[in-house]
Amino acid sequence: MDVLLVDDSKTMRMLVQRAIRQAGYRSLSIGEAENGVQALETMQKEKPTLVLSDWNMPEMSGIELLQSLRQGGNKTPFGFITSESSTEIKDLAMSSGASFLLTKPFNPDDVQTALEPFLGGC
Amino acid sequence: MAEPKPFTIAQLFSGLSGRTVNFTQILKAPATKAKQVYGVYLVKPMDATRVVQLDLPLLGSFGGALLGLPASTVAERIAAPTLDEPMRDAVSEVLNVASTIVCIDNRAVFQTMHIGTEALPKPIAESLRNPAFRSYFNVTIDGYEGGSFSIFAPV
Numbered sequence: 001m002d003v004l005l006v007d008d009s010k011t012m013r014m015l016v017q018r019a020i021r022q023a024g025y026r027s028l029s030i031g032e033a034e035n036g037v038q039a040l041e042t043m044q045k046e047k048p049t050l051v052l053s054d055w056n057m058p059e060m061s062g063i064e065l066l067q068s069l070r071q072g073g074n075k076t077p078f079g080f081i082t083s084e085s086s087t088e089i090k091d092l093a094m095s096s097g098a099s100f101l102l103t104k105p106f107n108p109d110d111v112q113t114a115l116e117p118f119l120g121g122c
Numbered sequence: 123m124a125e126p127k128p129f130t131i132a133q134l135f136s137g138l139s140g141r142t143v144n145f146t147q148i149l150k151a152p153a154t155k156a157k158q159v160y161g162v163y164l165v166k167p168m169d170a171t172r173v174v175q176l177d178l179p180l181l182g183s184f185g186g187a188l189l190g191l192p193a194s195t196v197a198e199r200i201a202a203p204t205l206d207e208p209m210r211d212a213v214s215e216v217l218n219v220a221s222t223i224v225c226i227d228n229r230a231v232f233q234t235m236h237i238g239t240e241a242l243p244k245p246i247a248e249s250l251r252n253p254a255f256r257s258y259f260n261v262t263i264d265g266y267e268g269g270s271f272s273i274f275a276p277v
Contacts, residue, residue: 009215
């Protein structure tokens with residue numbers, strides 16, 4: 001699996017997948033999870049190159065997922081795609097080990113810029 | 123509180139929907155006969171409430187644009203007694219993304235969506251009668267039905 005997409009909105013998972021394809025990453029293997037708990041379960045079986053996660057989700061939020069991964073020694077690159085845009089949230093994301101925070105709404109260029117350091121050019 | 127600018131809101135929704143969206147601020151409450159939808163937000167760190175009220179056809183237009191549905195299909199879907207799951211999920215996401223402009227001074231987190239005035243929790247419905255802040259807009263979206271959009275800060 002190249003990318004694990006974590007968002008409680010099926011619509012947003014579809015939009016992110018579409019943006020990833022439009023950014024030129026047409027052959028990536030993309031897995032999905034509806035919240036942090038599902039993502040942790042998936043990551044016990046799979047080792048994605050990159051995790052893309054929403055912030056606010058039921059069961060386990062994106063920041064809780066990231067903190068759980070880092071506390072367990074998992075260093076998989078992690079980026080947020082969220083409607084959260086305040087400085088305090090960005091600071092918390094980065095200090096917890098996130099590589100980037102992409103604010104909704106986004107376009108394929110934004111996605112390509114964010115993904116390229118981890119997935120290479122396309 | 124700082125007022126969200128029409129251009130800023132329009133930019134957000136244009137970016138989200140991929141359509142040209144225009145917000146025009148109006149002084150009086152819009153005279154609309156459309157079914158109303160309410161998005162309730164929690165503003166941090168003071169735990170204040172903020173409410174977005176908009177026409178269901180307008181919210182359906184944004185949701186339909188996200189899903190790639192034509193306007194005629196959107197009209198059929200929102201005319202149904204209950205929204206189907208894909209449309210409900212899409213319009214919820216529209217309200218979630220709107221949290222960015224609901225409060226520009228502080229962080230707002232989308233909490234719940236209520237379709238129809240009768241579905242709005244009573245304390246919130248009562249607080250909307252005399253809000254501390256209100257902002258009204260007429261909205262157009264290219265290729266879809268527009269409508270009215272309001273932001274309230276209940277007392």
